[in-house]
Amino acid sequence: MKRDTIPLAIDDLSGFARALRAGLEAAPSHQQMLGLIARAAGYRNYQHLRAKVTPAPKADPQLVSRALRHFDGQGLLLRFPGRTAIQGLCLWALWARIPPRTAFTEREISARLDALCAFRDAAQVRRSMVENRMLERTRDGAVYLRVETRPSAEALALISALRAR
Numbered sequence: 001m002k003r004d005t006i007p008l009a010i011d012d013l014s015g016f017a018r019a020l021r022a023g024l025e026a027a028p029s030h031q032q033m034l035g036l037i038a039r040a041a042g043y044r045n046y047q048h049l050r051a052k053v054t055p056a057p058k059a060d061p062q063l064v065s066r067a068l069r070h071f072d073g074q075g076l077l078l079r080f081p082g083r084t085a086i087q088g089l090c091l092w093a094l095w096a097r098i099p100p101r102t103a104f105t106e107r108e109i110s111a112r113l114d115a116l117c118a119f120r121d122a123a124q125v126r127r128s129m130v131e132n133r134m135l136e137r138t139r140d141g142a143v144y145l146r147v148e149t150r151p152s153a154e155a156l157a158l159i160s161a162l163r164a165r
Helices: 013-022 030-040 046-053 061-068 084-095 106-116 122-131 153-164
Strands: 135-137 143-146
Touching: 013 030, 030 046, 061 084, 061 153, 084 122, 084 153, 106 122, 106 143, 122 135
Parallel strands: none
Antiparallel strands: 135 143
């Protein structure tokens, strides 16, 4: 006998779980019920289901285009932005061009930042990256490392736009 495939779209999984649980005699807890439904749908657990279903945040195109104005055709940062939100985005673009898991001395990181900026103020850029937790340094400032974190949607859009240039 052939099985018919019946697609099922559930707008409110929590409400569905509550209604299903009400019809059971020895009902599991609400969280256990959500886990059972997720596993029945082929996911490891409820968190896995949420991670697959939750859409990725969209980048604000206006914010990205404002940040792009601070870069030239080769991807060099022309000037340090005045607005904090734009500064953060521009710093992410520089962060993406610093090799991960590599220790730099202060001179090495300054030279690398000078190569990424048209203006020569590596100290300001370096301090801002440390303040924004994109770089970490030892107490004496002798060693700098890139902090591995996931950039925002806007930062990822800016990084990919600069790579496309």
